[in-house]
Amino acid sequence: MDRMVERLKNPVAIMLTATDFAEYRAKRLASGISPKTLNNELSYLRAMFNELRRLGEIDYRNPLALLRAIRVQERELSYLDxxxxxxxxxxxxxxxxxxxxxxxxxxxxxxxxxxxxxxxxxxxxxxxxxxxxxxxxxxxxxxxxxxxxxxxxxxxxxxxxxxxxxxxxxxxxxxxxxxxxxxxxxxxxxxxxxxxxxxxxxxxxxxxxxxxxxxxxxxxxxxxxxAPDHLQDVLAFGPAKEFRHFFDTSLSEHQPS
CATH class of the missing domain: 1.10.443.10 (Intergrase catalytic core)
Structure with a gap:
């Protein structure tokens, strides 16, 4: 938190806006900092404002409440055989x-x-x-x-x-x-x-x-x-069997008109 405040140039809390943080984040992203790290920074700072408000130390709204996190591509999960x-x-x-x-x-x-x-x-x-x-x-x-x-x-x-x-x-x-x-x-x-x-x-x-x-x-x-039977429960427990005549042409040919 201390290092983040230094990078933000030690702003007065009540003066900090979502735009200020978004611009700070854009520069950090361009310098090679990972989106996950920047999302962590947003959550830490947002949590600080929420806690100060809960404790009655501030009476203004959290300036970062509506700022969205960066969407991060889910990483591949590696495991050992x-x-x-x-x-x-x-x-x-x-x-x-x-x-x-x-x-x-x-x-x-x-x-x-x-x-x-x-x-x-x-x-x-x-x-x-x-x-x-x-x-x-x-x-x-x-x-x-x-x-x-x-x-x-x-x-x-x-x-x-x-x-x-x-x-x-x-x-x-x-x-x-x-x-x-x-x-x-x-x-x-x-x-x-x-x-x-x-x-x-x-x-x-x-x-x-x-x-x-x-x-x-x-x-x-x-x-x-x-899972060994990944997604096979769709066929076993879904409604497909009861309504198979809707899509199986061999069955629909034998349905009474």
Whole structure:
């Protein structure tokens, strides 16, 4: 926020207009800043005005309330197949860092975010589940795991202490494994991999939404096309069979006139 205010040339809040921010955004976009980053900046500044108004610190309307975010093309979701998973974990197994392989394994088998796995403590590891509390949605989430993995996590934390930040080492492992991933999807590929394999193996999309902690089903539906019978329910459960005579000419020829 401080850096954004500097770039906006430290305006008086009540004088800031949607046009001012739109012009600022256009210059940032032209300089190569991603639309997603600019949408984040808009949401941060808009939220600040909303909170100040809620607290009674300002009595004027949010100047950015009606400014639309930039439409962003949905990025391709990459995920790893079985051979790529073996290749990646083979690299991490030979790395000297004590935590990186186990954190990656937790992300792979639960679909959690890297930061959620990294924040686990012994008290949040039950015999058959992990409890994530430092979540993006701010809601506590419990995901079942194999009891043997729970034992390994508890033993690891007692021996080595709390997980440390080792996302850079994971990025290094991805590079050493020769995996070519889209920008911004290094550690997140494990979450996508869990979700993709879950759906491909016949998992329920609503269950997946709860496991991943998505507030909107639309986020989870990005994986629906991987279902073995993707869209076949249109034929199985839609009204097509009852009204087939409308479009099947071989049937309509036998309909009484």
């Amino acid at each position: 079985t051979s790529q998973i073996d290749q990646l974990f083979g690299v991490m197994r030979n790395m000297r860092h004590p935590h990186v392989e186990l954190i990656a394994m937790i992300c792979l088998v639960t679909g959690c975010r890297w930061g959620e796995a990294q924040g686990l403590t012994v008290s949040r590891v039950a015999d058959g589940a992990l409890q994530f509390v430092n979540t993006k949605s701010k809601r506590r989430r419990v995901v079942p795991i194999d009891p043997k993995l729970a034992d390994r996590i508890r033993a690891h934390l007692r021996e080595h202490g709390a997980f440390s930040n080792c996302r850079d080492r994971f990025d290094e492992a991805v590079a050493r494994a020769g995996l070519n991933l889209p920008a911004g999807q290094k550690s997140h590929v494990l979450r996508h991999t869990f979700a993709s394999h879950f759906i491909a193996n016949g998992g329920n999309i609503l269950t997946l939404q709860k496991i991943l902690g998505h507030s909107s089903l639309a986020m989870t539906m990005r994986y629906a096309h991987l």
